[in-house]
Amino acid sequence: QIDSARLWGSIHETAQFGATAKGGVRRLTLSSEDKQVRDWFRKACADAGLEVHVDALGSQFGLRKGRDMSKPPVGIGSHLDTQPTGGKYDGILGTLGALEVIRTLNDAGIETEAPICVVNWTNEEGSRFAPAMMASAAYVGDFTTDDILSRKDAEGMTVGQALDSIGYRGDKPVGFQKLGCFVELHIEQGPILEAEGKTIGVVDSGQGVLWYDGKISGFESHAGSTPMPLRRDALATLSEIVLAMEAIAKKHGPNAVGTIGEAVIANPSRNVIPGEIAFTMDCRSADGAIMDALDRDLRAAITEIAARRKVEVKIDLVWRKPPTHFDPKLIAAVENAAKTLGYSSRRITSGAGHDACNLNTVMPAAMVFVPCKDGISHNELEDATQGDCAAGTNVLMHTVLAIAGV
Amino acid sequence: QIDSARLWGSIHETAQFGATAKGGVRRLTLSSEDKQVRDWFRKACADAGLEVHVDALGSQFGLRKGRDMSKPPVGIGSHLDTQPTGGKYDGILGTLGALEVIRTLNDAGIETEAPICVVNWTNEEGSRFAPAMMASAAYVGDFTTDDILSRKDAEGMTVGQALDSIGYRGDKPVGFQKLGCFVELHIEQGPILEAEGKTIGVVDSGQGVLWYDGKISGFESHAGSTPMPLRRDALATLSEIVLAMEAIAKKHGPNAVGTIGEAVIANPSRNVIPGEIAFTMDCRSADGAIMDALDRDLRAAITEIAARRKVEVKIDLVWRKPPTHFDPKLIAAVENAAKTLGYSSRRITSGAGHDACNLNTVMPAAMVFVPCKDGISHNELEDATQGDCAAGTNVLMHTVLAIAGV
Numbered sequence: 001q002i003d004s005a006r007l008w009g010s011i012h013e014t015a016q017f018g019a020t021a022k023g024g025v026r027r028l029t030l031s032s033e034d035k036q037v038r039d040w041f042r043k044a045c046a047d048a049g050l051e052v053h054v055d056a057l058g059s060q061f062g063l064r065k066g067r068d069m070s071k072p073p074v075g076i077g078s079h080l081d082t083q084p085t086g087g088k089y090d091g092i093l094g095t096l097g098a099l100e101v102i103r104t105l106n107d108a109g110i111e112t113e114a115p116i117c118v119v120n121w122t123n124e125e126g127s128r129f130a131p132a133m134m135a136s137a138a139y140v141g142d143f144t145t146d147d148i149l150s151r152k153d154a155e156g157m158t159v160g161q162a163l164d165s166i167g168y169r170g171d172k173p174v175g176f177q178k179l180g181c182f183v184e185l186h187i188e189q190g191p192i193l194e195a196e197g198k199t200i201g202v203v204d205s206g207q208g209v210l211w212y213d214g215k216i217s218g219f220e221s222h223a224g225s226t227p228m229p230l231r232r233d234a235l236a237t238l239s240e241i242v243l244a245m246e247a248i249a250k251k252h253g254p255n256a257v258g259t260i261g262e263a264v265i266a267n268p269s270r271n272v273i274p275g276e277i278a279f280t281m282d283c284r285s286a287d288g289a290i291m292d293a294l295d296r297d298l299r300a301a302i303t304e305i306a307a308r309r310k311v312e313v314k315i316d317l318v319w320r321k322p323p324t325h326f327d328p329k330l331i332a333a334v335e336n337a338a339k340t341l342g343y344s345s346r347r348i349t350s351g352a353g354h355d356a357c358n359l360n361t362v363m364p365a366a367m368v369f370v371p372c373k374d375g376i377s378h379n380e381l382e383d384a385t386q387g388d389c390a391a392g393t394n395v396l397m398h399t400v401l402a403i404a405g406v
Numbered sequence: 407q408i409d410s411a412r413l414w415g416s417i418h419e420t421a422q423f424g425a426t427a428k429g430g431v432r433r434l435t436l437s438s439e440d441k442q443v444r445d446w447f448r449k450a451c452a453d454a455g456l457e458v459h460v461d462a463l464g465s466q467f468g469l470r471k472g473r474d475m476s477k478p479p480v481g482i483g484s485h486l487d488t489q490p491t492g493g494k495y496d497g498i499l500g501t502l503g504a505l506e507v508i509r510t511l512n513d514a515g516i517e518t519e520a521p522i523c524v525v526n527w528t529n530e531e532g533s534r535f536a537p538a539m540m541a542s543a544a545y546v547g548d549f550t551t552d553d554i555l556s557r558k559d560a561e562g563m564t565v566g567q568a569l570d571s572i573g574y575r576g577d578k579p580v581g582f583q584k585l586g587c588f589v590e591l592h593i594e595q596g597p598i599l600e601a602e603g604k605t606i607g608v609v610d611s612g613q614g615v616l617w618y619d620g621k622i623s624g625f626e627s628h629a630g631s632t633p634m635p636l637r638r639d640a641l642a643t644l645s646e647i648v649l650a651m652e653a654i655a656k657k658h659g660p661n662a663v664g665t666i667g668e669a670v671i672a673n674p675s676r677n678v679i680p681g682e683i684a685f686t687m688d689c690r691s692a693d694g695a696i697m698d699a700l701d702r703d704l705r706a707a708i709t710e711i712a713a714r715r716k717v718e719v720k721i722d723l724v725w726r727k728p729p730t731h732f733d734p735k736l737i738a739a740v741e742n743a744a745k746t747l748g749y750s751s752r753r754i755t756s757g758a759g760h761d762a763c764n765l766n767t768v769m770p771a772a773m774v775f776v777p778c779k780d781g782i783s784h785n786e787l788e789d790a791t792q793g794d795c796a797a798g799t800n801v802l803m804h805t806v807l808a809i810a811g812v
């Protein structure tokens with residue numbers, strides 16, 4: 001059994017780095033708040049006897065030796081960055097839960113056959129730099145390190161510059177730390193476990209993701225003197241796209257979602273018809289065929305809207321992550337750990353993307369979910385109970401012990 | 407006859423202050439570019455023998471003496487500020503046209519009975535500070551000087567601070583310069599004169615304006631894991647409001663328009679459902695009853711949308727300018743000047759608001775319109791011909807001579 005109070009203390013101690021007035025955390029990746037939590041995490045790992053290294057994209061790896069160092073380590077962890085209006089648990093539970101597993105094994109004097117490696121992946125959220133799960137995507141070879149280093153945030157700062165600005169461009173090449181498998185603990189970020197009164201979600205799959213950058217070019221014109229029929233209004237165009245996206249996701253539901261999270265009017269003014277808007281789109285489904293249908297329906301709707309309104313709409317698919325099907329043996333190991341510990345559980349699909357989804361493309365991976373209040377996440381009000389966080393960390397530990405061997 | 411080449415030269419010389427790459431002008435009120443054009447204008451007025459004063463809101467007044475100084479001056483002029491994506495003519499033609507009238511009278515050695523006063527009104531555009539036609543509204547007593555001085559731009563800077571920052575908080579109280587009447591030359595900013603091949607628009611009325619500030623409070627939530635039916639999406643809400651506004655304006659058309667020009671998502675992120683949006687609305691009609699109907703229909707639509715989507719929408723009417731009916735005698739004077747000079751003309755309603763509309767509430771006022779290319783305004787591509795600009799300035803001069811007396 002892990003030390004529930006110690007885990008809870010670590011979560012609340014690190015929540016000070018970027019704490020918001022509403023009780024959430026604003027800790028954008030590679031920001032000064034991210035540096036603070038990274039420094040804290042490095043010290044905590046070193047204090048727990050781990051050998052800590054940082055790779056060229058800033059991900060932190062803390063290695064605990066095993067009896068058989070020829071065996072690849074069992075990877076555990078998650079991320080410490082948050083959304084602009086993020087909570088205290090998303091990513092943090094999985095990273096500090098992994099640290100708590102190490103601390104517990106140390107206290108109990110337990111050695112494992114295979115080594116264990118705790119990881120804090122850079123930029124899981126994808127809010128400052130696209131795509132999400134950025135560092136783990138480079139780790140599995142979806143993008144080159146140089147490509148990722150050149151990605152820019154809204155202010156034009158690159159990942160490379162941001163890493164340097166907080167001193168976290170590590171000396172190890174991406175992929176230096178081989179892993180044999182990866183297990184990630186996370187809050188569900190959805191309402192199912194809570195609604196059904198289950199403590200553990202045994203994650204067997206994850207939704208695929210489509211990310212688009214969009215740009216609407218209408219025509220700026222006077223709000224008072226331009227008759228309604230002559231307008232080429234970029235905001236009215238966006239509005240139709242938002243509602244079309246909503247309708248398309250509902251049509252393909254319940255196994256589909258679609259969101260427009262960002263939209264910026266260029267040179268806005270009260271009495272000017274918007275002429276240009278940059279926006280982004282996020283579509284998801286756990287079913288590859290539905291993802292294709294979402295893409296097709298969305299493009300058709302946008303083409304029709306643009307032609308009818310005589311505006312230009314460009315959309316650019318900047319990321320496509322296929323649905324994830326986690327490793328059957330690891331899924332069974334998680335399920336078995338939950339059963340052994342006496343926690344109620346159910347199989348579940350992850351609505352959110354996770355670093356474990358990337359790692360699953362090159363090694364066996366699995367995930368453990370615990371409930372969060374009202375399914376709320378990516379919100380400062382995100383909440384979870386100490387008991388559920390401890391239960392998930394216990395399941396993580398017992399899964400690791402089963403895989404690594406005692 | 408005015409000097410067409412000199413007028414054209416002044417327009418293009420001042421267009422350098424805030425010139426944009428696309429050939430337009432970005433000269434927000436009380437910005438450093440506005441200071442440049444004000445300095446230019448002050449010198450040009452002084453060189454033309456005018457006595458120049460600045461009032462507490464930065465408006466510039468250049469007085470040309472008349473034979474009978476007991477008569478109130480005939481006011482002419484417009485504004486030199488522009489939209490963020492503005493053109494070279496909106497406001498500028500009327501201000502530099504007024505200067506050209508003075509220069510022409512000087513060259514011809516013409517004295518008038520009543521004095522003539524050239525005016526550059528501060529913040530006609532209303533883009534940086536609300537409301538539009540701000541200084542002339544204070545001049546006619548719609549707002550106190552102190553109220554206006556405390557209005558803030560998007561960065562939180564007040565009108566008072568902005569005036570001080572460019573050294574244009576004048577020593578004269580608002581209203582110090584009495585005027586007997588006001589005549590404003592302007593580009594039409596709409597497509598009618600060009601379409602009908604008319605050179606002069608004799609403006610007999612102006613649309614009323616409703617300006618609102620709005621705020622939508624939905625709920626931020628994860629774009630991947632929040633099922634469509636559980637969302638309280640602020641952007642989907644705004645989208646419905648935008649399309650409702652468009653439909654309502656069309657329903658009450660052709661004599662009505664409605665625009666949402668500004669909308670800002672708080673803490674935007676690709677994978678977060680927008681939780682909070684601030685926006686503005688602009689509705690207009692030349693018919694007061696239609697303005698009331700627009701307001702009523704809009705409020706009803708917003709109430710229904712907000713309730714159905716379980717979000718909060720607050721709207722605040724921040725400005726209501728009733729429709730304008732210009733002075734019949736001055737309208738006739740403009741019409742007569744156009745006829746005498748041999749220009750084709752027609753009566754017309756102004757779609758845009760103008761300082762003359764404010765002045766009309768306390769003194770006789772009228773306006774002269776000239777065509778602009780494709781009716782385009784509040785756009786960097788705004789354009790007008792040298793011949794039309796000169797024609798309008800000639801009509802302005804002959805109207806002034808008729809009123810002021812030679």
Ligand SMILES: NC(=O)NCCC(=O)O
Nearest residue numbers: 124125132352353630677
């Ligand atoms: N777990 C999580 O919130 N990941 C962020 C990436 C995404 O799913 O959009």
Ligand SMILES: NC(=O)NCCC(=O)O
Nearest residue numbers: 224271530531538758759
């Ligand atoms: N003439 C003009 O464009 N005025 C700006 C104020 C408004 O009508 O919105």
